[in-house]
Amino acid sequence: MNANPVSSAKVNHTLPSYAGTFGTAVVIVSLAILFAASIIAYLVARHAHPDLPQAATPVGLWVSTALLIILSLTAHAAVGAARQDNQSALRTTVIIWSVLAVGFLVAQTANWITWAPPLFDRPPTGAESDSLSFYKMTFYVLTGLHAAHVVGGLIPLAFVWRNTMAGRYTPQTFHPVRNCALYWHFLDVVWIVMFLAIFVIG
Amino acid sequence: MSSIAHPNANPLPELTSDNYLNHSRGILSWLVTLDHKRIGLMYLASVIFFLILGGSFAIILRTELYEVGRNILPQLPKSTVGGDTQYFAWTDTYNQMFTLHGGILVFLFIIPAIPAALGNFVLPIMLGAKDVAFPRLNLMSYYIYVGGAIFFVLALVAGGLDTGWTFYTPYSSSFEKGSEFHWGVVFAVSGAFILGFSSILTGVNFISTMHMLRPPGMTWFRMPLMLWALYATSVMQILATPVLAITLMLLIIERLYDGIGIFDPARGGDPVLFQHFFWFYSHPAVYIMIVPGMGIISEVISTFCHKAIFGYRFIACSSLAIALVGFLVWGHHMFTSGQSALISTFFALLTFLVAIPSAIKVFNWLATMYKGSIDLRTPMLYAMLFIWVFTVGGLTGMFLGAVSTDIHLHDTYFVVAHFHYTMVGGTLFAFLAGVHYWFPKMFGRMYSELGGRIAWAIVFVGFNLTFISQFIGGSRGMPRRYADFGEKLTELGFGESHAQLFIQCQKISTIGSYILGIGLVWAAIVLVIALFKGKRAPSNPWGGPTLEWRCASPPIHENFVDTPTVGEPYDYTGMQYDETNENYVVNPDAAPAPQH
Numbered sequence: 001m002n003a004n005p006v007s008s009a010k011v012n013h014t015l016p017s018y019a020g021t022f023g024t025a026v027v028i029v030s031l032a033i034l035f036a037a038s039i040i041a042y043l044v045a046r047h048a049h050p051d052l053p054q055a056a057t058p059v060g061l062w063v064s065t066a067l068l069i070i071l072s073l074t075a076h077a078a079v080g081a082a083r084q085d086n087q088s089a090l091r092t093t094v095i096i097w098s099v100l101a102v103g104f105l106v107a108q109t110a111n112w113i114t115w116a117p118p119l120f121d122r123p124p125t126g127a128e129s130d131s132l133s134f135y136k137m138t139f140y141v142l143t144g145l146h147a148a149h150v151v152g153g154l155i156p157l158a159f160v161w162r163n164t165m166a167g168r169y170t171p172q173t174f175h176p177v178r179n180c181a182l183y184w185h186f187l188d189v190v191w192i193v194m195f196l197a198i199f200v201i202g
Numbered sequence: 203m204s205s206i207a208h209p210n211a212n213p214l215p216e217l218t219s220d221n222y223l224n225h226s227r228g229i230l231s232w233l234v235t236l237d238h239k240r241i242g243l244m245y246l247a248s249v250i251f252f253l254i255l256g257g258s259f260a261i262i263l264r265t266e267l268y269e270v271g272r273n274i275l276p277q278l279p280k281s282t283v284g285g286d287t288q289y290f291a292w293t294d295t296y297n298q299m300f301t302l303h304g305g306i307l308v309f310l311f312i313i314p315a316i317p318a319a320l321g322n323f324v325l326p327i328m329l330g331a332k333d334v335a336f337p338r339l340n341l342m343s344y345y346i347y348v349g350g351a352i353f354f355v356l357a358l359v360a361g362g363l364d365t366g367w368t369f370y371t372p373y374s375s376s377f378e379k380g381s382e383f384h385w386g387v388v389f390a391v392s393g394a395f396i397l398g399f400s401s402i403l404t405g406v407n408f409i410s411t412m413h414m415l416r417p418p419g420m421t422w423f424r425m426p427l428m429l430w431a432l433y434a435t436s437v438m439q440i441l442a443t444p445v446l447a448i449t450l451m452l453l454i455i456e457r458l459y460d461g462i463g464i465f466d467p468a469r470g471g472d473p474v475l476f477q478h479f480f481w482f483y484s485h486p487a488v489y490i491m492i493v494p495g496m497g498i499i500s501e502v503i504s505t506f507c508h509k510a511i512f513g514y515r516f517i518a519c520s521s522l523a524i525a526l527v528g529f530l531v532w533g534h535h536m537f538t539s540g541q542s543a544l545i546s547t548f549f550a551l552l553t554f555l556v557a558i559p560s561a562i563k564v565f566n567w568l569a570t571m572y573k574g575s576i577d578l579r580t581p582m583l584y585a586m587l588f589i590w591v592f593t594v595g596g597l598t599g600m601f602l603g604a605v606s607t608d609i610h611l612h613d614t615y616f617v618v619a620h621f622h623y624t625m626v627g628g629t630l631f632a633f634l635a636g637v638h639y640w641f642p643k644m645f646g647r648m649y650s651e652l653g654g655r656i657a658w659a660i661v662f663v664g665f666n667l668t669f670i671s672q673f674i675g676g677s678r679g680m681p682r683r684y685a686d687f688g689e690k691l692t693e694l695g696f697g698e699s700h701a702q703l704f705i706q707c708q709k710i711s712t713i714g715s716y717i718l719g720i721g722l723v724w725a726a727i728v729l730v731i732a733l734f735k736g737k738r739a740p741s742n743p744w745g746g747p748t749l750e751w752r753c754a755s756p757p758i759h760e761n762f763v764d765t766p767t768v769g770e771p772y773d774y775t776g777m778q779y780d781e782t783n784e785n786y787v788v789n790p791d792a793a794p795a796p797q798h
Contacts, residue, residue, distance in 0.1 A: 019335055019414040026406045026440060034444030041448060041479065045464050048472055138464075141455060145448075 017175055024179040028186045031149065035190045038145055039197045042138045060114055064107035065195060071100035072188040075181035082174035087167055090177075094164045098157055101150065101184070108147050112140070142194055150187055156180045214738050214783055215754070217646050225759040236337035237759060241344050242323030243644065246637075248348065249315045250726075253630075255355075256307035257719065259299050264668075264715040266296060267708045270688040275299070278362060290362075296685035297364040298386075302357070304367030309394050310351050312629045313487065316494035317439070318347065318404050320636045321432050323644060325408060327750040327757060328426050330417040330766050335410035339403055347400040354393030357386040366683070368480060369394075371473045375456050375466040388454060395450040398443045401490075405439030408432055419768035426748045426771050427517050431497025434521035438486045438493075438528060446483035449476065474539050481532035489528040491625055492592075493521055495632025496563055499585045502635050503567050505746040506582035507574025510772040513566040520559035527555050537608045546605045553603035560596055564589060579744065580654030584635035587662055591627025595620060598673065613683075615707070616676030619669040626665065634661075634725065641729060642743050646756040647736030653728035660721030667714030675707030740785030747772050751786075 078093035160180045163169060169177055218224070222239045232240055266273050275296055277289040322340065326333050334340050357363040363386045365373040374391070377384040412425070412433055425433075452464050453476070463469030465476040504511040511517065533541060533549035567589060576582065598620045601607045611617060642648055672680070678700060684690075687708055691701040742751040749766050750757075776789040 015335060015414055019410060022413055023336060023406055023410045026409055030402050030406065030440040030444055033441055034448055037445040037479070038448040041452060041464070044475060045471070049470070141452065
């Protein structure tokens with residue numbers, strides 16, 4: 001085999017600008033497996049209890065779903081604004097984005113509270129009480145798992161907020177906005193799949 | 203290869219010259235370091251601590267099994283009611299011991315030992331980079347590991363953990379009401395859950411590093427095989443570990459909140475569902491344990507045969523193949539769980555597929571050694587031990603992968619011996635090979651070659667004595683997880699001759715484990731002495747071809763002063779032995795070697 005020195009340039013010690021996006025994507029792949037496994041666990045366990053009543057969809061869930069979809073669109077707009085160096089549009093969209101993120105959590109908390117009565121406050125009898133407690137757990141586990149990741153998403157969003165207000169994002173350095181948006185799009189997709197699994201298939 | 207005496211060779215720099223170990227000083231400079239080499243060493247210290255802890259449990263267990271009846275295990279307190287302390291039976295203590303032995307060694311030693319500890323140290327250097335892609339994330343992974351480890355070890359003082367390292371339901375989901383000491387399972391399961399995050403984040407970091415920080419010239423098929431192995435491992439870590447996370451979370455919730463049935467049959471749950479989810483993670487996890495070890499072996503064998511690795515692309519791709527097939531075989535842990543015969547047949551067939559990439563590696567290592575100029579240094583001895591032990595472990599795996607024989611061998615010591623041959627033989631020996639191989643690079647000092655070889659010989663004898671006796675007993679039905687092999691055996695229907703054989707096998711196994719323990723302690727003493735008194739190590743004491751041997755021993759903070767030029771991997775062209783410094787140097791004027 002020949003020694004084949006290809007390059008004598010300095011070792012590239014700096015990360016390419018898209019490294020963060022790549023890392024975010026790898027994390028999202030891992031999280032996708034997490035949510036897929038939990039939804040599969042739910043569906044399998046649900047299948048084992050065919051006598052369970054179909055869950056009624058609380059109205060509040062449509063509200064939080066709508067909030068998350070609008071959030072996704074806003075985040076997309078924020079990335080576009082940062083890419084085009086439109087600082088005022090970036091500021092506006094990041095503010096709306098953050099308000100919607102907090103709004104989603106508020107809506108979910110309200111759902112958790114109002115959700116309970118129609119599902120659990122009927123006087124449980126015999127085998128039905130087991131089924132209901134099963135439901136109780138799976139609902140709260142699935143939506144809780146998602147909510148935990150929404151809370152986690154507030155941390156990068158806070159950084160994006162700070163740097164946006166300081167005007168640090170330029171078309172050359174807008175990647176953190178894109179990475180953050182990518183994660184929130186993912187939360188949106190997971191929520192929709194989960195919603196379908198619990199209330200349409202379940 | 204020729205040997206030269208450089209009259210004008212530069213003397214080695216003193217250890218006090220600037221390097222990563224003394225680049226900044228003070229305990230804080232270590233605790234908040236972002237240097238992958240220091241983080242690797244912190245991992246190394248941690249995993250060795252847990253190796254000692256888990257190994258001590260093993261020695262206690264073997265001592266208990268040496269004689270029939272109760273020998274040394276104490277009765278642990280269970281609960282205190284009105285001043286009256288109640289105690290667990292001593293056999294319960296035995297259950298806790300083997301569970302913690304397995305749990306600590308699997309989750310706290312084997313899984314992080316090679317990727318997180320050695321991998322962190324060598325990956326960026328072998329790649330030709332300054333650090334991993336996300337150094338802060340790397341440090342965070344370490345502290346998550348420490349946090350998970352603390353939770354796991356809390357199980358020791360919180361009533362113990364007696365479920366087996368697999369946390370099977372209903373052992374893990376049900377507990378005695380009113381007992382004060384039932385938090386052990388919750389702590390340990392939470393610990394394993396937290397450790398999963400550390401594992402995932404390390405995987406994310408390694409994958410990103412290999413995608414983003416390859417220097418010019420470092421194409422995918424020029425990466426050393428250790429890096430391919432770490433890549434395959436990282437892929438498994440990010441794809442399999444989340445499944446364990448959700449499984450353990452459901453288990454914790456099921457245990458803490460009464461009246462919920464996912465896994466617990468008493469509550470309308472399905473314990474086999476737990477097994478499916480658990481093994482969907484844990485079968486890939488056994489390849490998370492073995493594949494990086496195979497990477498080390500590929501490096502060590504090439505270096506000490508002074509010969510390019512045979513079948514580079516095949517070895518690289520076989521790591522990925524193992525990672526892929528590893529996701530499709532989890533059902534072979536569940537042949538006796540009541541899953542359908544058809545499904546079991548498929549899982550058995552898929553299991554046999556794993557033999558192909560594994561055998562590709564073994565044959566390629568042997569082909570590399572063939573006509574190589576073999577240098578029987580300590581790392582090479584461990585690598586050869588690895589090949590022997592891993593082959594025995596792999597071949598006995600075929601008996602367990604075949605449904606008909608597995609049903610006979612299930613829950614016997616045959617299984618115990620098989621997975622110790624693959625896990626200890628695979629990971630621990632590869633880890634030892636790696637530690638000895640990179641020790642001069644890590645600390646800039648050489649260990650005593652004679653001392654290392656003697657330790658290796660003791661380990662060789664001790665390991666095989668311990669586990670071959672278990673194969674013999676296990677193939678005749680010696681049941682695993684029994685605290686005592688006394689009169690109960692005849693009650694269970696074993697004949698007198700079987701009972702006597704089992705008692706003898708246990709004795710031999712115990713003696714073997716003491717010898718193995720002495721060998722490991724010996725190896726540790728040799729390395730600790732070298733740490734303080736070892737001879738100054740040159741940059742390339744073994745004649746290694748990969749990039750880490752082109753930077754100083756120990757490396758400087760930035761790894762490389764000048765750019766390493768990245769050519770073909772495993773290129774020994776122009777490598778000469780410099781007797782003055784006992785170092786290997788590359789003669790740039792050497793004529794290219796003829797093409798093979």
